[in-house]
Amino acid sequence: MTAPAEASTAREGAQTVRVELGERSYDILVGRGLIASAGDEIARLLSGGRVAVITDDNVAKAQLPALKASLDAAGIGHVTFAVKPGEPSKRFSTFEQLCDQVLEARLERGDAIVALGGGVVGDLAGFVAASVRRGMRFIQMPTSLLAQVDSSVGGKTGINSRHGKNLIGAFYQPGLVIADTAALDTLSPREFRAGYAEVAKYGLIDDADFFAWLEANHREIFAGGAARDEAVAASCRAKARVVADDEFEAGNRALLNLGHTFGHALESAVDYDGARLVHGEGVAIGMRLAHAFSARLGLCPQEDVARVEAHLKTVGLPTHMKDIPGQLPPAATLLDIIAQDKKVTRGALTFILTRGIGRSFVEKGVDPQEVLSFLTEELVEQI
Template sequence: MSIETVRVELGDRSYDVRVGRGLIARAGAEIVALAGRRRVAIVTDRTVASHHLADLQAALAAQGIDAPALELPPGEATKCWAELGHATEWLIAQRIERKDLVIALGGGVIGDLAGFAGSVLRRGVRFVQIPTSLLAQVDSSVGGKTGINSPQGKNLIGAFHQPALVLADIDVLGTLTPRDFRAGYGEVAKYGLLGDENFFEWLEANGLRLASDPEALQRAVRHSIQMKAGIVERDETEQGERALLNLGHTFGHALESATGYSDRLLHGEGVAIGCTLAFELSARMGLCSQESPSRVAAHFRAMGLPACIGDIPGDLPDDEALIALMGQDKKVQDGKLRFILAHGIGRAFVTDQVDLSDLRAVLAQSRG
């Protein structure tokens, strides 16, 4: 399989997303043209570092690139003010300048935090995304959304800061736990659900092969990135169409907050439940067939993912508390909750016309 390139066309902020096998081993050759005085700083987490940091530093050293690294704690809790301050002060101590590079080596948490640090350091330092999780490769590493969480909600503090390059190495996904791989799949399926029924049909037939078939996996990753790149090109700062990428997230973010951003519910698992709820709400409102939510839920369950609130272990806040958490979501406009609903699989749209009685009924039903 060859390495493929998806171009994100954003004028003077355009960049390539490289997709394929062995990209960390050739990272020095991929990055050297961007590296200015051949100095970069790597932000990663301890788990990822144990698997991939030495290989990345060796690849950079082969091109004469000095690459000190900061290893942060793994997990969603790292996306906070304290660790942002830690990372930013460390980058200053490394004397990283505007023409240097910050490399985010990790999943979505590290990509979001390191990218945000780059956006505020010296009023903007370029950064490279090397996503090491399926979720980060198909979603968070592309499009320039960076940020941290607030105690009041997920991703409420951040900035748009496009990467200079993304290296999506398929090989690194083999080090993921089965649960982390499945959670990332929630974001892959989202692309078919929001805008490409043919892709969703392909996933229904091939989804279980992705963990063992690199060719199928690269196809799924590349197609997901192509879909996201096209939407980002048309709506970089989420004024309209880009909101479709949040299918399942209004529900999912509230559930993540309700579970304390813990391993009770991983982000991609929350997205899977959220996508199912979005289709359940759409069907209840007469917007799509009754068969669509059943098909969505059946596919997620076949992939080993949760599909309803009742699948989350432990106690959860009541429905009114979940709705209040949804009210803190970034998609709220003029005090109104915005949902991504669907007229069918592959036909998502944005609306704030949702009756709370329908929402409450769907939440109650999902608890089982």
């Protein structure tokens, strides 16, 4: 991934990013106003099928009318199911309800589930698509920055368990991703900042030049200029390459979890209370923790830790556990949550560590006592 990249192949004014997975390859369309023309794209994919649009109550108000009009114009039959916004909807009861609704609507295997919303909707709707009739067609229409640059691409779907985040689900690729960047205009500043954490992640993983480009262009990205579309497309290109190389996270795809092991533990620790912490904020804190933990192990220069923290703070993201309102559980409890993480293998802790900005790597068999000591020191800041 390089910083200001040339536009990909254009399709109706959009940048097109290809996810190469053989017979299951698909396109990601990135551009403004794509929801209003989505019907034609979906019609080409389905050839006469019907769709069930799964969304949430907030997105339905802002984006659903344009999508319905587009589907009607393309002659695509559709039903809509809306869930409550937020992480608590990623649970068994909501999943069961949606499966029943799709079946009651008599959608067939060749019909499609359309996820119109952020990461919660995409994960939940994708798991429904993977499960009903043992697999229906699936289209992602992400409306949050976080979903456009991360969760809508790559086929990870699922729901949360009381044991942790995203522990129940499936790898299930969409047939198309339509990322309408105009939808980002409706996000609150907090939601946009949270999504930006995932954009910064791509630079921190393996592209120091992209991180430097973000440091120089973040104001235009937040203001909605051309740099915003480029940041989304560049992030999608980065993830598409990783997914094509390692679809089922057997190797380097795990690098995409930079900051997520700590971040997911913090989300679980606050019981997914979005008033206290949303996913992207957890990732931001987690990325600073990953760099600080790496520095503690003698792997990462302290100046890189400071640089990561400075940039995340500049755009308004939290970087320390003390930035989370309210009390957190003790370090031992956080370690127990981490031990339930999907990246644990036969009880050994796996972390994404770093030797500096753009130099992340997968480290298996991390000593739990090192993690416990580190978390204990970090929690002292809260006192």
